[in-house]
Amino acid sequence: xxxxxxxxxxxxxxxxxxxxxLLLPSFYKAANQAMGISKDVSTPKIxxxxxxxxxxxxxxxxxxxxxxxxxxxxDFIPPEQYEELQQQRAKEWKQYKERTTSVLxxxxxxxxxxxxxxxxxxxxxxxxxxxxxxxxxxxAETRNSYKVVLKVSRGILNxxxxxxxATVEGEGSSTLTVESSKPHVIxxxxxxxxxxxxxxxxxxxxxxxxxxxDDEVVFPIAIKRTQMPILYKMGKDISSQVTIITKTxxxxxxxxxxxxxxxxxxxxxxIIIADDSIEPQKVSGDNIEQYIMPPSQGWxxxxxxxxxxxxxxxxxxxxxDFLFTKDTKIEKFVEVMEAIPDLDxxxxxxxENRFYFSLFYxxxxxxxxxxxxxxxxxxxxxxxxxxxxFLADGVVxxxxxxxxxxxxxxxxxxxxxxxxxxxxxxxMGSLMVASCSGVSVGHQSNxxxxxxxxxxxxxxxxxxxxxxxxxFSKNYLKCVKWG
Numbered sequence: 001x002x003x004x005x006x007x008x009x010x011x012x013x014x015x016x017x018x019x020x021x022l023l024l025p026s027f028y029k030a031a032n033q034a035m036g037i038s039k040d041v042s043t044p045k046i047x048x049x050x051x052x053x054x055x056x057x058x059x060x061x062x063x064x065x066x067x068x069x070x071x072x073x074x075d076f077i078p079p080e081q082y083e084e085l086q087q088q089r090a091k092e093w094k095q096y097k098e099r100t101t102s103v104l105x106x107x108x109x110x111x112x113x114x115x116x117x118x119x120x121x122x123x124x125x126x127x128x129x130x131x132x133x134x135x136x137x138x139x140a141e142t143r144n145s146y147k148v149v150l151k152v153s154r155g156i157l158n159x160x161x162x163x164x165x166a167t168v169e170g171e172g173s174s175t176l177t178v179e180s181s182k183p184h185v186i187x188x189x190x191x192x193x194x195x196x197x198x199x200x201x202x203x204x205x206x207x208x209x210x211x212x213x214d215d216e217v218v219f220p221i222a223i224k225r226t227q228m229p230i231l232y233k234m235g236k237d238i239s240s241q242v243t244i245i246t247k248t249x250x251x252x253x254x255x256x257x258x259x260x261x262x263x264x265x266x267x268x269x270x271i272i273i274a275d276d277s278i279e280p281q282k283v284s285g286d287n288i289e290q291y292i293m294p295p296s297q298g299w300x301x302x303x304x305x306x307x308x309x310x311x312x313x314x315x316x317x318x319x320x321d322f323l324f325t326k327d328t329k330i331e332k333f334v335e336v337m338e339a340i341p342d343l344d345x346x347x348x349x350x351x352e353n354r355f356y357f358s359l360f361y362x363x364x365x366x367x368x369x370x371x372x373x374x375x376x377x378x379x380x381x382x383x384x385x386x387x388x389x390f391l392a393d394g395v396v397x398x399x400x401x402x403x404x405x406x407x408x409x410x411x412x413x414x415x416x417x418x419x420x421x422x423x424x425x426x427x428m429g430s431l432m433v434a435s436c437s438g439v440s441v442g443h444q445s446n447x448x449x450x451x452x453x454x455x456x457x458x459x460x461x462x463x464x465x466x467x468x469x470x471x472f473s474k475n476y477l478k479c480v481k482w483g
Contacts, residue, residue, distance in 0.1 A: 062364075062365060063364055063365050063368055063478070064362035064363065064364030064365070064368075064369075064370055064371035064478060065362065065371060066371050066478065066479035066481070067371070067373045067479075067481045067483075068481075069481055070371070070373070070479040070480060070481040071468060071479060071480055071481065072478070072479050073468050073469070073471055073472035073477055073478065073479060073480065074472060074478075076465050076468040076469050076472065077469060077472060085472075085473060088473070089369075089472070089473045089476060090366070090367075092473075092476075093366070093369075093476050096476075102203075102204065102205045103154075103204075103205050103206065103207055104205035104207075104220045104222060106207065108120075108207075108218050108219070108220065110217065111215060111216075111217060114215050114217055115138060115139050115140040115141075115212060115215055116137070116138055116139075116148075116210055116212055116215055116217050117135055117136065117137035117138070117139065118135060118136055118137075118208075118210050118217055118219045119133065119134055119135045119136075119219055120219055120220075121220075123219070123220070123221055123222065124221075124222040124223075124224050125195060125196075125197060125221060125222070125223055125224075126223075126224075126225065126226065127197050127199070127200045127201055127202065127204075127223050127224075127225060128196065128197055128200055129196065129197075130158065130194040130195070130196040131194060131195055131196070132160065132191075132192065132193065132194050133190075133193050133194065133195050133208075133221075136150075136187075136190035136191065136193060136210070137187050137190060137191075138183065138186050138187060138190065138212050139183070140183065140212065140213075144181060145179065145180070145181050146179065146180055146181070146182075146183055146186050146212070147177065147178070147179040147212070147213075148177070148178050148179075148186060148190070148210070148211065148212045149175065149176070149177050149178075149209075149210075149211040149212075150175070150176045150177075150178075150193065150208060150209070150210055150211075151174060151175045151176075151208065151209040151211075152174050152195065152206050152207075152208045152209075152221070153174060153206060153207065154197060154198055154199060154204070154205075154206040154223070155174065155195050155196055155197045155198050155206055155221070155223075156172055156173060156174060156195075156196050156198055157170065157171070157172075157173065157174065157175070157176040157193060157194070157195060158171050158172060158176075158193070158194050158196070159171060159176070159178075159189055159192050159193055159194075160192040160193075160194055161188075161189075161192040162189075163185060163188065163189065165180055165182060165185045166178055166179060166180035166182075166185050166186065166189055167179045167180070168189065174198075176193065178190065195208070195221060197223045201223060202224065202225040203223075203224050203225070204223040204224075205220060205221060205222050205223055206220075206221040206223060207219070207220060207221070208220075208221055230404055232312065232313035234312075234313055237268075238266060238269060238330055238331060238334070239266070239268040239269045239270065239287075240312065241312055241313060241314055241334055242269060242312055242313075242314045242315065242316055242330055242334065242400065243269070243270045243271075243272060243310045243311070243312045243314075243315045243316070243403075244262060244266075244269055244270070244271045244272070244315070244316045244318060245271075245272045245274070245303070245306035245307065245310065245315050245316070245317055245318070246258065246271070246272075246273055246274070246306070246317075246318050246319065246320045246322075247273075247274045247275075247276075247299060247302030247303060247306060247319075247320065248273055248274070248275050248277065248302075248320040249275070249276055249277050249296070249302075249320075249453070250277050250278065250450065250453040251320050251321060251450055251453050252277075252281050252283070253446075253450070254320055254321040254444050254446070254450070255273070255283065255320045255321075256283070257323065257444060258318065258320055258321065258322055258323065258324075258444075259271060259283070259285060259288070261322075261323045261324040261325075261442075262324050263285075264324065265324050265326075265328065266324075266330070268286070268287055269287065269330075270287045270288075270289065270312075271285075271287060271288045271289070272289045272291070272306045272309050272310065272315075273288065273289065273290045273291065273306075273320075274291050274293060274301075274302035274303070274305040274306040275290055275291065275292050275293060275302075276292075276293040276294065276295055276296055276297040276298070276301070276302055277295065278295045278296065280292045289309065291305055291306070291309065293305060296416075297413070297416070298413060298415065298416025298417060299411075299415065299416055299417060299419050300411035300412055300413050300414075300415045300416070300419050300422075300423070301411070301413035301416070303317070303411040303423075304410060304411045304413060307403065307406055307407055307411075308407070310403045312403065313402065313403060314333075314334060314337065314400050314401065314402060314403060315400070315401055315403055315406075316330055316333070316399070316400050317397065317398065317399055317400075317401065318398060318441060319397055319398075321443065321444045322350065322398065322441045322442065322443055322444070323441065323442035323443065323444055324441060324442070325440070325441065325442045327438070327439065327440045327441075328439065328440065328441045328442075329438075329439050330400065330439075332436070332438065332439050333346050333348070333400035333436070333439060334400065336383070336386055336389060336434070336436060337400060337402065339385065339386075340383060340384075340386075340434075342432050343383075343402075343432050343433075343434055344401060344402050344405035344406070344427075344430075344431040344432045344433065345395070345399050345400070345401040345402070345405070345406070345431055345432070345433045345434070346389070346395075346399060346400050346401075346433070346434045346435070346436055347395025347396050347398060347399035347400075347433070347434070347435045347436070348395075348396070348398050348399070348435075348436055348437075348438075348439035348440050348441065349396065349398070349437065349439070349440035349441070350396050350397065350398050350440065350441055350442075350443055351440065351441075351442060351443050352440075353396060354396060354435060354437060355376070355395065355396040355397075356377065356378075356379055356392040356394060356395045356396065356435040357374050357375055357376050357377065357378055357392060357393060357394045357421070357424075357483075358374075358375045358378030358379060358380070358392055358393045358394075359372065359373070359374055359375075359393040359394065359424065359425065359428055360372070360373045360374075360375065361373075361428065364478055368478040369472070369475075369476040369477050369478040370475075370476060370477050370478060371477070371478055371479050371480075372425070372471075372475070372477055372479070372480045372481070373480070373481045373483060374394075374421060374480075374481065374482050374483055375483045376482075376483055378392070378393075378483075379391065379392040379435065380392065383434055386436065388436055388437045388438050389434050389435065389436035389437075390434065390435060391432070391433065391434050392433050392434065392435050393424055393428060393433060394420075394421055394424035394433060395424075395433060395434075395435045396435075397420060398440075398441045405430070405431060406423075406427075406431070408430065409423060409426050409427040409430055409431060410423075410426070411423050412426065412470070412474075414466075414470055415467065415470070416463070417463050418463045418464060418467045419467075421482075422467075425475065468480070
């Protein structure tokens with residue numbers, strides 16, 4: 001009986017101990033808050049063992065997969081030129097990666113139950129300018145002494161406001177150590193730590209390491225020069241909002257019909273004409289600017305010239321053999337673009353053709369390059385508030401675009417006669433594109449009657465080969481497929 005009684009007492013003690021172990025932390029926390037005691041002196045918390053952090057993913061090194069029916073672009077390179085071109089594009093690729101890859105792209109992982117507080121996003125500094133690091137803090141259980149260490153690799157650290165209640169080491173260096181017996185003093189000093197980048201770069205970054213005992217966290221610091229805003233003063237009339245651009249070559253009858261159709265609906269919108277005809281003819285009229293180019297400079301060179309002369313927030317691109325109709329409603333395009341500022345370009349229809357496509361790109365390995373597949377009629381979800389519009393990667397040759405956005409991407413003048421998807425390829429990841437129904441432009445049916453123009457109309461095999469060679473070297477592509 002005595003043994004049984006002792007066993008029951010022991011069991012009771014164990015149960016009570018477990019219960020107290022679960023309840024006391026919450027009890028003490030509530031009591032401390034009621035008495036105004038800082039959470040730094042709460043009861044010690046029990047931490048579970050942490051799982052190991054996942055390793056950082058290494059750079060992709062495996063070859064990409066060419067879609068069935070793809071063109072292998074190296075097949076378009078003359079064998080005697082291949083080795084030299086391969087070395088040249090490998091060098092360019094390495095430099096491109098150096099320019100576009102930042103230390104801030106490294107994966108970071110937050111530790112569970114960390115006593116450290118730190119900024120996880122949005123801390124941006126001007127190059128070479130001291131800036132206070134926001135949100136730094138240390139919240140640990142009671143100790144006799146507290147020490148935190150802050151390290152950076154591309155800058156220096158300083159404490160703006162000092163105190164005699166703490167020891168600070170490493171000011172003006174990349175490693176700062178703060179030690180004190182009072183946690184609130186530690187946090188006061190941490191709120192006054194500044195970071196200054198040691199190198200000038202307009203768009204770079206640093207990784208800061210913040211440590212307390214066995215807890216170590218890493219947070220990003222973006223080093224970025226502030227960009228000046230580029231704004232436009234838009235009036236209520238369409239002529240203050242949009243400029244119409246076209247490129248012409250030996251098609252003056254078609255061009256004049258286009259202009260006449262524009263003026264039926266838009267009497268004062270400026271029209272910019274890039275003209276690389278062999279024997280240029282004067283095109284006259286109000287609010288018409290004709291820019292004469294050297295002969296046969298090509299499709300994209302003319303587009304570049306036209307866009308360079310736009311002074312309005314938007315431009316509308318049209319071919320010189322299009323026709324404006326009652327359904328060519330530029331105002332609708334502007335409405336969509338103004339309602340959704342993220343958009344850079346919105347396309348419509350040419351007659352019944354609402355051509356659009358999506359692009360699928362896989363980076364591939366360092367030697368062969370990437371794989372690109374263009375899927376015709378591929379698109380993404382609809383635009384909020386505009387069910388007649390959906391997002392895509394490319395659209396038909398009738399679109400409204402933000403002038404500044406397209407200028408940043410540009411049109412490669414090497415592409416003279418075989419070009420359309422290329423501006424969307426170059427703009428992938430930069431241009432937000434949509435396609436909308438309900439806005440269309442007509443197309444003249446008499447283009448083929450221009451015999452002089454038709455001599456240049458269809459590109460030869462040389463143009464196609466040259467285009468694929470450009471994709472191989474400029475875009476670092478292994479293969480492409482036009483679906």
